Amino acid sequence: MKKTMTRRAFLEASAAGGAGAIFGAPLAFRAKSAVPAQVRQTPVAAGGLCLTICNHWSYIGIGWQLGIESCVLSATDAMEMADRPPHVKTCLNLDARAYEFMAEKFPEVTERLKKYLADGKIELIGGTYGQPMGTTISGESNIRQIVMGREVIRRALGYSMATFLEEEEFTHPQIPQLASLAGFQYASLAQLDTWGRAGCPRQDLNALWWKGIDGTAIPCVPKNALFGYSPDLKKLAASDDFRKLAALGKPLIFAWEEFGWESPEQPAYLTAPAKYAALEQVEFVTLKEYLDKYGAQMKETVYVPMDGWNKSLTWGLGGDQVRILDRKIDGLLLAAELFDGIAAALGYASQAENMGKAWRDLLASQSHDVGLCEYSRWQGDRMAPYDRSKTSTISPGARSVITTWMPPKNRARPSSMPR
Template sequence: MKKKIFYTFGNHMHWIDMEWMWGIGTLENSTKDMLKLVQKGLKGAINFDAIGYEYLAFKHPDTFERLKEAVRQGKIEIAAGTYTQPYPHLIDEESNVQQIIFGVRVCERLFGVRPKLFWEEEFYFFPQLPQLLLQAGYEVYCFFFQETWHTPSVPKFEEPTLFWEGADGSKIRALSFTDLCVHQWPEDLERTISKHVEKNEELFLIQWLELMDSPKWMCRSELIEKELERLRQIFEFQPIRPSEIVDLRKPERIVRFKSTDLYHGLSLGKNGDTLRIERRKIENTINDAQILASIAYVNGLSPQWSAYPDWEIEEARRLLMISQAHDIDECEGFCGDIGKVYLETAKSLATPIVERYMDMFSKNVDGTSQLCVFNPLPWKRKGYVRVEGTDQIVAVEDVPALGVFALDEQNGSCRIEAWETEEGIKVLWHGAQWTVQPNGIVRTESNGKVYELNELICEGYEVVPLSKPTLKRILPDLIDVRTSVKVGPYECRQSFRFGELNDYLEIETEIEVIEKPKPGYAGALMVRMDLKEELKELVYDYPFGVERGIPNLKHYRYYPKGDWMTSEKFFEDVVNHFASLRFVQLRCDDANMLFLHSGNQGFVRNGSELYAVLYLYDPWDGENFAKSVRTRYGIALNVECDPLRMAQEFNRPMIAKKAQGRVGSKSFQPFEIVGEIQLSAIYVEGNSLIVRIWNPKEEQIFASMEPKFDFVKVEEINLLGEVLEEVSTQITLKPMEIKTLRFHLPARVEKGLDEYRYVWSEYQKRE
């Protein structure tokens, strides 16, 4: 009697950059080739980006209808359906939410069903993902990622199913990564069959396909079918859809992972992370635009004809999401930097919204104050801000939480003293003496120990100073020190800003690549951090979460020796690599060091030392690698502050404009907030205000958000806007919980224009 083997597949392709090899018929070709397998009795899943489904339905409606019918008949199911298939651990919180929302809504609109299976080609993982997926109606997740240009590492299991428990305790059924997870090449399928043919148990074989009926591709239905015929001869062959596996083999084991238990397999630091840095800036601009427009909306204000700039914000968000697609990120140079083009367009839509709302508010706040200041974060803060339309930098203190406020600039509570010496520029800052040396290293003493910060490293090279440090005073309590050094193939011009209102040293670095570096991490430019004692733990963040631990994972990266498709590959070991979203903090018994960044997300631990990757050359980019980049990071020593809040402030600057109003309102603050919540988004939807908040702590917190506007009721909703329950403005957040609130607003009374119709009717009668 033959053993039973359950077989299923996922077929992947995407609209994003599909022309880089096969042209505009890519999605139709892949769909048709997949349907050939379906016609032969197979079942599986389709994994296109949701923007790809939109394109397929518009450009090739007949083929899309065939696909839709296969879904209706239960032969094919939709796998994932994010809008552009990003690397989620590298994008901010609200982008992760909107990628899911946009994707699910596209699938509902075009297919008439919601996707239940979440399975992406590339590394799609972070510990809060189960909570988001369950809130969007997903029921099954899959841990089987592909090795393409990236080389992810995922724990392997014997059993085909398990429960994945997220950081907040949410549990989603999952397909595990096993020996029976097979990549797209027929040779992989043949090797797997040979390995398992003698096993006396039911088998669940999952294959990932990227079907394309073209001689310019190596995964075609005709090749797969030959190996499947062999399966039919050896086994009792049973086709199923991927999500059916969790019903046939119900999960028992519960697994919980830290973000560092899996390796993303990416070249973080490539091209100075310029694309990731710019994406964050523009996402922040979009978020600022939403908050400002929402504050105006609930106050009955608007600088444009419409009450809220819906389409501009949505289009900017959509273009941002296109720039987040995995190939635009991973294959950045090969794809011709197209992501930066989409980013510029998104910026051109979002930036004017911020500018015109700030201009409107500046005319409505009390003109007896000097400044109109916008704080996008839900807590009081201080800092330095550039005044829009000028080169002026001002200091502001006691800026209330979340809103637009009339304030006066501060003269600086304490003058910073600085002077030149033979050793470098010495600075008295926060009660200690700091020395910026010609080699860019900053020396200081804290708690009786001497520390060296900002040591630039490139393996095999010494740091060579190119000039003496220079000193410039910006404000009495804000100074700037500049250095210039050469480190192997890199020339670095650095600006060190010491501000009395900042708890961190802000460092901006311009990197010129004067010759092609060694490939991979062997030739990377890094910043070394070392507290000179045993490392007890690292604290680092990921979307919607913070965790503690010491990353300990060995894997590899591979790169092409020549042409990406046809050349042989070479390998590089990667040891203790991990990613953080905004910060990493080193903690020892008697000291701590905090590294804040604007998008340089790659880190390497070597014993008790930590290295932040600023730049590396990735051979996948060929000759199209960045020659000049700019990055920004901050270093804080022995501070007892919330690192997540500091990282948010580092990445979300306040916005200021000269106050132009008459005596009037001092502030436009939508809520009186009490509690340590984090804010993901505020925006208007219909005639409701949507507010998404989250708890970064591992214990329950209580908060209140008392609106300063009229509202009818408050509901807690899921990500798709479905009501969970009616709630109050007194909020309980479970550990690591993400919660979305909908504030229903009173019906708006719009002033009619009928009385002005004569203006047009009379004008058009004129002869």
Template sequence: MKNKWKALPLLGLLLITMTLEAQQSYFIDGYHGGVYGHYPKGYTRFIVKQLQKHSNWKINLEIEPETWDKERIEDPLYYNAFAEIIQDSISRIEYVNPSYAQSYLFNCSAESTIRQFSIGLEKVREHFPDVLFHTYSSEEPCFTAALPAILISFGVKYASSKNPNTCWGGYTTAFGNQNFIVWKAADGSEVLCVPRYESEKLEKKSTWQTNAWRHSKEYVRDAFKSGVKYPIGMCLQDAGWRGGPWLKMSGHYMPVEFTLWSDYFKKYEPTTQLQEWRMSQEDIRVSLVWGAQVLQKIAQRVRYIENLLPQSEKIATMAHLWKGLNWDYWKFREAWRGLLLSQHHDCWIVPYNGGKGETWADKVRDWTSVSENYGNKIINSSAHSFCDNVIGTDGVLIFNTLGYPRKEIVTVSHPKTHKEYTFDAEVPAMGYTIYLWEEIINQSQNIKGGMISEKNGKYVIDTEKYCVVINPRCGGAIESLKVKYLGNKEFIDKSSPYFFNTLRGYFAEQKKFISSSSTMARVTILVDNPFKAKVQIDSKIAGQPYSQILSFTKDGDLIDCELHINWESNVQIGKETIGEFKAENPVKAFYNDKYKLHLLFPSIVNGGILDKNAPLDVCRSREEDTFFNSWDEIKHNIILNWVDNIDETAQNGISLFSDHTTSYLHGKNYPLGLTVQYSGIGLWGRNYKIAEPTIVHYAILPHSGDWRSADVPQHNIRWNEPLLTLNVSNVQKASASLFEFSQQGYEIMACYIDKDNTCLRIANTGIGNKIAELRIRGNYEDLRWVELDGRSTKVVKLGDEIQLTIPSFGFKTLYIKNLCVK
């Protein structure tokens, strides 16, 4: 009798297991890759034949759109068969990522993400006109917190934050144990989302998978137990794999049904209220080989073009509207193509892959060179269109591509004498001013004095806003940074053992940390006048020569800095790899940024609070520090454009701007820092080497209050889109403006011509009021707010102004039909 009662719990457990095993589950299968990533010859034929062979199989696609250009030529028979299947009303194929080049998204601008999808969809529909975009999903961690805002404008209702089988670069935070959650962006936009469940574990003995990749029994049973009624696994196979339907390995959960993402959402779309996920950018836990020179150069090239192309479009729009210059659609298309391809995730995670001269890094150099060439040609031809006055003279044309008037110090070089002149320039909002050389030279004749003095071997830069002391004995460190308009408040943490604006890192050859503050520096005054001051600091770190150039203007808020390191050899910098590199070992040397060469900015005592920007978002860090050593402990430590370190008690802070996406350092016991150089073993055991000089452009902004009260986004936009000066001939003094915002907190993301429409994309940077006004200086036929998928709504007018109702971090696109300007 005792044995019988003992058997009952075992019987109950068996019944529960059998019940769980009988419950239906689902699986997302499909393919990921393309003509640039991986898509071998004959692969469309393989896919079509597999679909014909397996009648219950459905596939979700993340294939680079340019792939179909090649397939149409190389395999027209099966290209047409594929086109028929994907456009069938009862399709077994869904395009879940039609972006042009499968960008990571978190590392690029919001405008880039919009172009990834708009140009990508255009190319896909060039081949398959009836393809719809209902659901976003990716095999890689190609996410950004504000993605719902962009997806909703494209008419996309669904998304998934899973990437179970390709987590080499990272993964998203596990969230919720429901079939669906509501993924909410900072502007309030929402999409229905299948998350990485809280029960979805990182795979053991792997550094690239969660246990959803093979639909394991453990994964599905844990999901059921935690409250997920219809668990779904996922693997978008690499295009090139020849196994056909996934789940052929033993041990996966049954019963399981292959499904399309949109079918799954529609079948189980909930009617009750769901858990809301306000995704933080820190929920995207990705770590690439930050600081590696090859990745740094890629990130810098991408950022440069990301700044250049929108600015060239804005300037070309001015030239088109004011001077009738033709709109070079195909030049812009090719320029954007080069940028979008350079944002391909493989460029960033496997930059060395490919043959000689054909690596991803080589391709980025080629692609961005094309973009740069077109962008600069467009700017020059736009400037030339203003040279139409037969009785004019020589001058300087200055463009302002922001929606606010600007008064700033500019430096220009005379076209004949090449002598430099510095002066105060005023340019209206989204417009231009022409200064004649005669008046520029006259203004400069009576300039006397400067801002730099030398006291006790130290250099003092005295501007209207700051008093900065540079100490050559400490490697040229900024020893003191006092802000005059805050009562000469000191912004250097004097209690810190580290020095402000100095280099520090672990050098393997010396087997120790070395700081530039331990060496003597030479300070050279490059420019010193009442408008501008510039100094160069020369020194060495671990025997390697470097220089820093610091620039100040008389009333400027930013301290602009440039670092040059002229490496004499490939020096190993960073934590050393112990023993043989193994991919499945979660501990990797390149994860710990404290060992990499980095710049330090000790300002806020005890670490303070850190905010950082992301595309259409600003995120407050939840981490105590940015340091980790293992794949399963990845922390978000990425600087996109800026980070802001504040002291809530003292109500002041310091912002750090970077010229490229990389990692930053910060912690309670470690000051704010910027990663500069890593040289050592990276992903897949590749040796990431130093092969050329390192050049990094960054800036420092001391301020009162937090990022909102200091309007850090606007300062950063001005830094990325400086006043653009061009020498011109046959001109007269002139000035004009196209558009102007009524208040701060708004950004012109893009301005371009589409047939007879002038298109203006406007974003609320997070500090703007929900309601503001835009002034259009010209006449027009019609105004519409147009979504990215073409849906439109009316525009509210208030006299000569347009009412903007854009929520914080939101964006809208205004179409102005037949705009005629004076």
């Protein structure tokens, strides 16, 4: 029986001795890449193109407002589109909590999804517990998000995650090592720039070896010119960039979508397939399938240092309250685990179950929707207009700073204001 990856086994394997150094200097240990043999052996077919559709949604955050039913709708869109011409394949990117909760409340949908996963019509990608912005949380939380999320999905769906890719920001130089040690075979740098800009560099390649800070290399789909959010597929297929990438092997058009916003009475699967049918000589693939089939075209190994990303995250939003409290609770839970281990060794009852629940709550609070949207209820203006704030609650010093440095329509609502 295959042993489940736990945080303890993860740290022992990586010789990290504590995850606090996750963004620091290279570790002495060099993790081996978990690379299927067919990646190096399958020849690249000439002509045509591949298309992958990556559907991002979540329960933590947006699902709190729209309900777990929105996650059911998003997953149903993917399944129905697989059954309807032109029979596209979808990479589904939900947080692990969504799959877990869906299995509890909608077991019939979960059982149906298992069949599509087994048939290769849908692939689950990402796999973190709460879809956080990876470079804004601690090294410890990076590990817990990946390892715990992957395990929650395995328990809910009996499915082993293969490709690490979140739509929201979760890329940094140690991802190849973390993903490989957690059991992922593949990764991708094709992250979408949302309010929290991922800033992944463009690589004019169809596929590459993404090398981590410790030397680990993992097969990877980069962000190239054939990429976008609900892009004009025919325009991309007719572009000069497409022809250049076709000369290197089998091009992959990468389309992010967000199915789940629509009304249940007018689901996306009734209209979305038409735009995918417009392409000619197209092979619909998941990311895993693409790298399984056409990984032989990987010739280059690419290391991206931290400065290689052009990230623009939510620094300062809401006074960084969420981020500051996150680090405090992270440290508190680590200390509590150490104390509990000593207490249990002395014969006291362990509180591991309660701390496990506390970690899950913390991982949920790290959701990108919490960090990006907590103070962004006014959408286009990103922050509450200053004139909606009760200035009597703002200290004179804070009022002076806000008035001096922020344009009137973008002045922030102080954290003490009612929500």
